[in-house]
Amino acid sequence: xxxxxxxxxxxxxxxxxxxxxxxxxxxxxxxxxxxxxxxxxxxxxxxxxxxxxxxxxxxxxxxxxxxxxxxxxxxxxxxxxxxxxxxxxxxxxxxxxxxxxxxxxxxxxxxxxxxxxxxxxxxxxxxxxxxxxxxxxxxxxxxxxxxxxxxxxxxxxxxxxxxxxxxxxxxxxxxxxxxxxxxxxxxxxxxxxxxxxxxxxxxxxxxxxxxxxxxxxxxxxxxxxx
Numbered sequence: 001x002x003x004x005x006x007x008x009x010x011x012x013x014x015x016x017x018x019x020x021x022x023x024x025x026x027x028x029x030x031x032x033x034x035x036x037x038x039x040x041x042x043x044x045x046x047x048x049x050x051x052x053x054x055x056x057x058x059x060x061x062x063x064x065x066x067x068x069x070x071x072x073x074x075x076x077x078x079x080x081x082x083x084x085x086x087x088x089x090x091x092x093x094x095x096x097x098x099x100x101x102x103x104x105x106x107x108x109x110x111x112x113x114x115x116x117x118x119x120x121x122x123x124x125x126x127x128x129x130x131x132x133x134x135x136x137x138x139x140x141x142x143x144x145x146x147x148x149x150x151x152x153x154x155x156x157x158x159x160x161x162x163x164x165x166x167x168x169x170x171x172x173x174x175x176x177x178x179x180x181x182x183x184x185x186x187x188x189x190x191x192x193x194x195x196x197x198x199x200x201x202x203x204x205x206x207x208x209x210x211x212x213x214x215x216x217x218x219x220x221x222x223x224x225x226x
Contacts, residue, residue, distance in 0.1 A: 005134055009131075013025065014130070016223065019154075019226075025059050027140045027142075028058075028127050028134070029139070031081055031121040032121055033119075035122055037122070041063075042064060045065070045070050045126075047070070050195065050200065051076035051178075052076060052195060055173050056142075058128055062126070063132070065125050076195075078090075079175040081117030081118070081120060089111065092107030092110065092112075100170065115176065136216070138181050140178065140208055142206055142208050143206065145205075150226070151209050151211075152189070155187055155215075163187070166188055169191065169192075177190050185212050185215070186214070188209070
């Protein structure tokens with residue numbers, strides 16, 4: 001937790017904002033294994049809301065931390081590693097009851113493939129990227145599809161490989177945009193979910209991209225080059 005992290009993140013944010021169409025800041029997030037890992041300068045969020053809402057708050061300028069006690073959506077909290085996934089979400093029963101799948105077997109098939117951080121953590125930091133004085137585990141960027149295109153171009157610039165996003169229209173900002181890049185040490189693109197569009201005000205014309213710490217510098221370099 002040094003000023004060098006802040007300077008690097010400010011530079012990264014400046015480059016992203018110069019290349020990608022944004023209406024809000026990229027959001028830096030970091031899982032905290034124990035309370036001892038909590039850095040100075042971060043207050044506990046003063047309300048109980050969903051992870052996706054916390055991402056939106058940070059994108060609009062707030063910096064804070066959360067434990068499981070402040071996470072309203074237990075499925076989101078399970079996906080990002082603050083608790084075990086609730087049984088009825090893990091086994092597909094909840095999504096089947098909501099009419100999302102033709103039968104329970106289909107629901108179970110999908111939920112078994114959702115991205116979930118298995119190790120349980122004490123808390124998680126949220127901050128606008130240009131105010132984060134820590135190395136983020138994942139940076140999430142809420143943007144229009146044209147911004148997603150620019151980010152995709154920054155990736156293929158060096159890899160020469162097509163991108164294979166992983167999403168299902170459920171558990172978007174938690175599973176797709178945080179857990180997936182965190183686990184895969186990569187980048188993932190997601191089109192949102194009903195929960196994030198309703199609770200976190202992800203607009204109809206917006207999508208989200210999650211970038212792991214292992215890929216962030218490569219994405220930034222690609223953005224500078226294209």
